[in-house]
Amino acid sequence: MPDAELIPLLAKEVVKLRVSSVLNRDTKTYGKQHLLDASEETCWNSDEGAAQWVDLQFDRPVEIFAVHLMCQGGFVPREAKLTAPPPSQATDAPAAAFTFYPDDVNSRQVFTTDAPLRGNHFRLHLSTSSDFFGRVTIYHLQMYGREVVA
Template structure:
């Protein structure tokens, strides 16, 4: 049975934060369980989130909730084990909606993952994500 793989020791990085306002729009807002807070990226062609897990995990699903109008039409997942280069894991195509969406893919064992957001629906390339969860099992 899968469960959330993101914990307090998961290292989280993002491509940008709107107006550098990490309090209101920072990366941790995606993981706090509060539906009122979000990560809001700054402008840019490609945005991304990286997660470095404190232990090896088997990833099989990503759950994500965008703000409609500030979504991504294509997401690429890359991952690797410690000491390796990132390689392609999966890609998925979210809908432009404010609903929570789930994307399952072939179970992959990794220590680090990067989710790349392309073809963002906002004219300036901004993203707004209220929830992001990575599901699977600890190894």
């Protein structure tokens, strides 16, 4: 972890979100906006499918050192991987990745890395849900890190 204080990076003003799916296309009840609303009463709920994802596009470069996640027990990804594409799309370099394994519980979980991911665009891949149909339910998502100063 860095010496400097880590800050929450996800805010409606600085990040654009896209998600793989929304349960029954009911974006009002289960849409992506609930990932950032800081309410434990609302959630993003994916539809059925083997692999779900959340895309995060920041308006500035950041370094991510930690992911905070709270899912609905029974609808938890067994594996999660945060990726950042290489700085240049012209390169064959692999995307930087941070893989973690959430427990199938209803409580907040924190996952940290000593090798931060850096960039403006990230994808959180949510694989192999504990739900038989592949649905994922997230009540809380936050990334902690710092802005990259050029």
